[in-house]
Amino acid sequence: MKYISTRGNSPAKTFTEILLGGLAPDGGLYLPEQYPQVTRAELDVWRKLSYADLAFAVLSKFATDIPADDLKAIISKTYTAEVYSNGRADSDAADITPLRKLADGVFILELSNGPTLAFKDMAMQLLGNLFEYALGKQHAELNILGATSGDTGSAAEYAMRGKRGIRVFMLSPDGKMSAFQRAQMYSLQDPNIFNIAITGMFDDAQDMVKAVSNDHAFKAKYKIGTVNSINWARVSAQIVYYFKGYFAATKSNDEQVAFSVPSGNFGNICAGHIARMMGLPIGQLILATNENDVLDEFFRTGVYRPRGTDHTYETSSPSMDISKASNFERFVFDLVGRDGAKVREFWGKVDAPKVGNPLSGKPDAELTPGGSFDIRDTGYWHALSQFHFSSGKSSHQNRLSTIREVWEEYGVMIDTHTADGLKVGLEQRRPSLPLICLETALPTKFAETIQEALGRKPERPAALEGIEYLPQRCEVMDADVVKLKAFIAANVPQ
Numbered sequence: 001m002k003y004i005s006t007r008g009n010s011p012a013k014t015f016t017e018i019l020l021g022g023l024a025p026d027g028g029l030y031l032p033e034q035y036p037q038v039t040r041a042e043l044d045v046w047r048k049l050s051y052a053d054l055a056f057a058v059l060s061k062f063a064t065d066i067p068a069d070d071l072k073a074i075i076s077k078t079y080t081a082e083v084y085s086n087g088r089a090d091s092d093a094a095d096i097t098p099l100r101k102l103a104d105g106v107f108i109l110e111l112s113n114g115p116t117l118a119f120k121d122m123a124m125q126l127l128g129n130l131f132e133y134a135l136g137k138q139h140a141e142l143n144i145l146g147a148t149s150g151d152t153g154s155a156a157e158y159a160m161r162g163k164r165g166i167r168v169f170m171l172s173p174d175g176k177m178s179a180f181q182r183a184q185m186y187s188l189q190d191p192n193i194f195n196i197a198i199t200g201m202f203d204d205a206q207d208m209v210k211a212v213s214n215d216h217a218f219k220a221k222y223k224i225g226t227v228n229s230i231n232w233a234r235v236s237a238q239i240v241y242y243f244k245g246y247f248a249a250t251k252s253n254d255e256q257v258a259f260s261v262p263s264g265n266f267g268n269i270c271a272g273h274i275a276r277m278m279g280l281p282i283g284q285l286i287l288a289t290n291e292n293d294v295l296d297e298f299f300r301t302g303v304y305r306p307r308g309t310d311h312t313y314e315t316s317s318p319s320m321d322i323s324k325a326s327n328f329e330r331f332v333f334d335l336v337g338r339d340g341a342k343v344r345e346f347w348g349k350v351d352a353p354k355v356g357n358p359l360s361g362k363p364d365a366e367l368t369p370g371g372s373f374d375i376r377d378t379g380y381w382h383a384l385s386q387f388h389f390s391s392g393k394s395s396h397q398n399r400l401s402t403i404r405e406v407w408e409e410y411g412v413m414i415d416t417h418t419a420d421g422l423k424v425g426l427e428q429r430r431p432s433l434p435l436i437c438l439e440t441a442l443p444t445k446f447a448e449t450i451q452e453a454l455g456r457k458p459e460r461p462a463a464l465e466g467i468e469y470l471p472q473r474c475e476v477m478d479a480d481v482v483k484l485k486a487f488i489a490a491n492v493p494q
């Protein structure tokens with residue numbers, strides 16, 4: 001299996017060749033040359049597999065350049081009951097992703113029982129083991145540098161802690177995260193994890209990461225890398241639970257289902273799209289956004305119009321506060337019949353600077369990217385229907401009332417992101433299809449909004465009780481790139 005770029009101008013590579021990198025050299029994202037097809041006979045066999053065996057069956061179609069025994073070993077140490085038992089006490093940890101029935105034909109697929117209580121652990125834990133394996137083979141090292149406002153950074157740290165050949169330098173805004181989030185990250189005592197609290201905002205931390213990454217000599221000397229959401233291995237790991245959820249919600253492979261997915265960067269639902277392209281009987285993929293509704297706008301109107309950070313709202317489902325969906329390009333590549341030139345044309349429009357009113361006298365530096373593309377008057381608008389997407393959005397009030405209804409009717413507490421997915425899923429589903437809502441985090445991560453909705457605090461998994469009182473390890477630093485480089489240099493043996 002070879003991987004090609006969505007922009008059509010990069011040489012084809014293998015799974016391990018793209019594992020540690022980011023974008024393709026032409027600025028595109030990698031996708032398989034062709035999607036592997038799953039036969040009916042395979043589906044019948046897969047239906048009976050454990051999570052780890054299913055993950056091996058799916059991923060061996062993608063990671064074809066990793067010897068089968070090695071891949072099997074990596075997967076079986078990743079998807080264990082031990083790693084995925086951190087969540088609710090009543091969940092069946094051996095299932096890894098238990099399916100919870102709310103009502104006839106309405107299910108929640110639990111994806112948040114990993115160490116950081118969010119679905120990002122499903123892929124990130126595998127990534128940690130794949131990175132360690134690949135670096136070990138190459139006798140190489142990698143220093144992961146990132147900025148986080150909470151979720152992704154902690155998932156990366158829990159995936160990479162104690163891994164040979166890997167260090168993590170994670171910047172976070174000092175004093176801006178919740179006490180729980182701080183404790184989750186800063187209480188890690190592993191010598192390969194470096195938490196750096198920047199006296200500034202998240203954007204300052206992000207700018208420092210960009211500045212270091214743009215210093216190509218420093219980046220090469222200190223082997224700096226990232227773990228962002230466009231990583232292909234992360235997307236491929238997420239394909240597995242669509243199969244698992246389908247088998248758990250149905251009795252035979254003749255049935256179709258709908259999935260509803262709380263979306264931000266389009267990574268999670270992109271995996272669902274690929275599962276469907278492989279032959280999983282998905283009748284409907286329902287995309288849910290919060291008030292940041294760029295993706296909902298596209299599926300309703302055919303116009304993709306990303307917004308800048310100044311037009312991105314801070315909401316009570318903060319992990320979906322994204323107005324530029326990095327993985328969306330992967331879907332558009334398929335939509336336009338895998339025509340890299342068309343993708344280049346579309347993203348040329350998206351990335352073109354919007355020239356403001358020349359009379360306003362704003363200096364050039366304030367010109368912001370504000371481009372868009374529009375498929376309404378093209379054949380692509382018609383083609384879109386064959387991918388079976390529906391979409392909708394949810395507001396703070398919708399979130400509160402959904403959390404309340406699910407609690408009152410079923411005695412189940414869901415988090416704010418999952419509530420967005422459930423609200424839109426119930427609205428958009430075709431009634432004939434069982435609806436599987438993907439749970440993307442546990443409510444304890446967003447206790448404030450749960451308190452507002454229910455007047456009570458969410459339960460916290462026993463393993464994380466009192467985490468705020470553990471000793472913390474963290475370097476406090478000014479938003480100063482020179483200091484950051486000196487800190488990295490001092491902690492990476494040459």
Ligand SMILES: *Cc1c(COP(=O)(O)O)cnc(C)c1O
Pocket residue numbers: 118119120151229262263264265266267268269319320417440441
């Ligand atoms: C990352 C995240 C999302 C959005 O997922 P994408 O793959 O970016 O679409 C939704 N909910 C939670 C809790 C998340 O952490």
